[in-house]
Amino acid sequence: MIEHQGITRISAIILAAGSSTRMGLTNKLLLPISGTPMIECVIRAAVEQDFEKVIVVTGYDASGVQKVLAPFPVQIVYNSLYDTGMGSSLVAGIEADLESDVRSDAYLIWPGDMPFIHRKTIQLICSMFDPESIIVPTFDSHRGHPVLFGARFREALLNIPSDKGARTILKNNSDSVIECPVEDAAILRDVDTPEDLY
Numbered sequence: 001m002i003e004h005q006g007i008t009r010i011s012a013i014i015l016a017a018g019s020s021t022r023m024g025l026t027n028k029l030l031l032p033i034s035g036t037p038m039i040e041c042v043i044r045a046a047v048e049q050d051f052e053k054v055i056v057v058t059g060y061d062a063s064g065v066q067k068v069l070a071p072f073p074v075q076i077v078y079n080s081l082y083d084t085g086m087g088s089s090l091v092a093g094i095e096a097d098l099e100s101d102v103r104s105d106a107y108l109i110w111p112g113d114m115p116f117i118h119r120k121t122i123q124l125i126c127s128m129f130d131p132e133s134i135i136v137p138t139f140d141s142h143r144g145h146p147v148l149f150g151a152r153f154r155e156a157l158l159n160i161p162s163d164k165g166a167r168t169i170l171k172n173n174s175d176s177v178i179e180c181p182v183e184d185a186a187i188l189r190d191v192d193t194p195e196d197l198y
Contacts, residue, residue, distance in 0.1 A: 009052040010126055010148070011104035013093035014042055014074075016112035017059025017082035027061040028191055029112050030068065037068050038191060041115035047072055049122055052104050055096050056112075057089040058082075085163035094157050103151070105131070109166060110146035116186035117146070125180050133178045134170060137187045143179070144187030 016029055016039050029039040036044075039056075046054045054074040058065045059082020066076055077096040081088040090109065097104050106129055108122070121137060125148050128135045135148040147166065149157060153176075156169045170177055 009102060009105040010108060010129065011053040011055060011097060011106070012046045012049070012051045012108045012110055012146075013090070013097075014039075014046060014054065014056045014110045014112050015086060015089045015093070016042075016065055017057050017062075017079045017089045017092075018086070018113070019060040019083065027064055030061070030064055031191075033115055038115045039065055039112050040068050042110065042112050043069060043072050043074060045115075045117065045119055045122065046110065047074065048119060049126070051108070052102065053097065053100070055093050057093045057096075059089065081162060085161075087160035087164045088162040090160055090166060091158055091162075094154060105129075105151050107149045107151075107154075107157070108146050109149065111190060113191045114145055114186065114189065115191070116189055118184045118186065121182045121184040121187060122146070124182060128178060128180050130178065133176050134173060135178050135180050136170065137182045137184070138179045139182055139185050139187050142188055145190075146187075 030037045033041055055077060056069060056074050057077050057079050059079045062078050069076060077092050079089045079092040125135050125137055129148060131150045132152060136143050153169060
């Protein structure tokens with residue numbers, strides 16, 4: 001269970017919309033890791049935590065991803081603009097949260113191609129939540145993912161250009177960034193090519 005210091009509404013937004021062009025014709029999120037589709041590995045790790053919501057943003061091959069997600073208690077959001085870039089998926093995830101009856105106090109932005117992150121790493125990041133801060137995990141002094149944004153940064157996230165990620169927000173709010181050292185190299189390990197699976 002996540003301990004988040006009185007904040008009870010931390011939601012995970014899992015980005016699963018990309019077309020994985022470096023994988024060729026294969027949707028990398030459906031590739032097996034020890035027999036389990038990559039995106040399912042991420043979802044299983046997320047639903048084991050005490051998140052207010054787990055929002056999964058789909059796009060490319062949405063039907064294939066949705067079949068994998070069907071057994072899990074997640075909110076699926078289709079981003080029709082997925083081919084314009086990651087920023088559009090971030091916006092779709094935040095907008096989905098705003099459309100619900102309860103708004104989240106923070107968002108853990110988690111790329112769907114990062115299936116190896118330890119459960120304890122997620123717990124540690126969320127335990128450091130501060131309403132005025134952005135929590136960024138680091139390994140060996142290198143920043144990685146997922147990143148926790150307080151709701152203070154909601155408007156900034158909603159205004160990310162479609163073809164950009166959240167890195168600009170970190171750059172523009174450097175005084176609000178808190179680094180969270182972890183013993184988990186997987187925060188730096190995304191899967192872009194078949195070789196990255198091994």
